[in-house]
Amino acid sequence: MTDDVMRTADGTPLKIKLRQAERREVTRAFLLIAPLFLFIVISFLIPIVVMLKNAFYDPDIVNNLPQTTELLRQWDGKALPGEEVFAAFAADLKTASKARTVALVGKRLNYEIPTLKSKVTVTARKLDKIETGPWTEAVIAADPIWKDVFTWAVVKRAGSAVTPYYLLSALDLRQGADGGIERTPEERRIYLQVLGRTLGISAMVTLLTLILGYPVAFMLATLPQRTASILMIFVLLPFWTSLLVRTTAWTILLQDGGVVAQFLHITGITWISNVLGFMSGEPQLFKTRFATVLAMTHIQLPFTLLPIYSVMKTISPTYMRAAKSLGATPFHAFRTVYVPQTMPGVAAGCLLTFILCLGYFITPALVGGGSDNMIAGFIDTAMNNEGNWGKSSALGFVLLTATLILYYVYNRLIGIDKMKLG
């Protein structure tokens, strides 16, 4: 032991010992975060990946019409496919009939050519009774739609498991006969409008919560602790109440002949507004955009307010005093000294509220009208009522992308590192 290496008592070089100790530390840190990490992976990352996959991947046609899709790959799409494609199609449908999966084929094709769902079912039923070809005649005899080159173009297109169909339809687009992308017919265009509406309502609610919440947060932060604590209860109580309860409460308050309408009536506000021409007849509050924004603002207010409040608590009053002693008017001091210091809280509160608003669906459904439904409501309808998981995933994908883009813009403008929750 005559070298220069520093050693510990047991003779191991200090460097190695140190590295071992560090590794132990790192392992322990990893183990500590492991439960949360696993939780996020299982409950968050995996579902998102599955959702993204569903938005692009639909193997229903390729799984249930394997031979047909294989043969159609070589088809040029100009003239009607040959006898071998029809034969394969008939064979595939017979197999699908036995496996009870014809409906899946029909359902997927029906998205692009309405009525194809029943035509596929009827064709399969008729073909079941036929043993030998020629299949071209047999299939066309079952339904003339199979004479149409476009039908086969759709089968070929849908035969690819990776499909842009759902994402296009979530953006009110579709592939035309020539494969080019075009807008869906006017009466079916809906999702871009819904996305715009979702962003609009969320921005509106965020702005309102900021306007309402900022002065309250300021008051709570500057009042003596005892008074502030009591007032804080008024902020926290609704915060602790279930969203559903608060939404239902609004339906009772806002419905026709409800508390608010009666109040407006008794106080004569209804009458005066009618005379002045602001309204005609009784006020329409329930099932309106107004009700949606009102209820959402009420629910989101604490989410905007609390981060602002906790940032305000950390701002020392000496800055304001210093500004005033240097000759600033109270308003000038507030605007140039105080407000900039609260910006991290404002940024955090607004981002929190805005992103939470994007996912709202029960409140607009209960107090809003048909044209107040936000994108989450459509995701639910597509998933639960239409059973169209591709579409609901695609809508989810659009919402996620829009949120990430906004987050990026926000980060560039304000800087996420400047955000503070307290």
Place this chain on the structure above:
Amino acid sequence: MKKLSILFTAALLAGTAFSASARAGDELTVVSWGGSYSESQRKAFYEPYNAAGNKITEAEYNGEVAKIKAMVEANAITWDVIDVDTATALQGCAEGALETIDWAKLGLDRANFIGADLMECAVPNIVYGTVFGYDTSKLAEGPTSINDFFDLAKFPGKRGVQKNPTVNLEWALIADGVDAKDVYTVLATPEGVDRAFKKLDTIKSEIIFWEAGAQAPQLLADGQVVMTSGWNGRLQTAIDADKKPFKIVWDHQGLDWDWWAITKGTPKIEEAYRFVAFASQPAPMADQTNYIAYGPANRDAIPNVNPATLPNLPTAPDNLKTAFNVDPQFWADHGDELKERFNAWLAK
């Protein structure tokens, strides 16, 4: 601690003893549509069935076929018997989410059941009418025809409408002058669909949509609407049990079925069959009409129905005069696209 473990063992032993002795004690989950309809099923079917030593767990849904499909695909079946409407039955059957019914196993005569031959995967339980109703205390001179439902000049005010194209599109066409027997021919054409939506547009500003069946009488009772479409039994229960001054307009009622279906691959298939067989007997079926005014699908049940209830059933001759059958085949073929179009229309 020792005491506790003894107690625990005793409880366990008692448990095995009980389950061994109660061999016939079927346990299964039955899903239906909630509200007064579930209430009627509880009294007519579940309670007598439970009294015979079985245990039914109830659940509620709103016809979300996707939930059934998800269960079947994940092979995690918690719903054994489901009360389905025609659309759900057809879709669930076609997509392999429901068992094909073995009528021999049920021990029932299929020919005795109205509409039974229409469906492979379900047993009809009731015939219901989609009608509309109004509050007589608000409208003394009430609407009498489906044209009045679409007439905002004659009857101003909000209308409750189901958030679903079925019956609404048919009514729109009938109110627009299409003969009831031609409705589905017209509705199968793009022009017919446009025409129906155009007619619905005329009242859109005054529509409040409902989703769960119980919401329709509720909207009327709350004074949110002057008239509402609804299922006849729900409105009748509001009149009979809740003493509401409502009146049902039977003009052009849309007749449809509800069905019992069994979830594909349920581990409790034997129990499910036993329950469906029980709930399809004439006696409990006739008893159900005491709680809700739906027509029993088993023809043998009709002689047992209380004569006072008969005129309120959708199958009563007076109510059938202008009635039309909601066409299951049409809705199986066009349901998807019309639902999508309806949702787009609704959101504009």
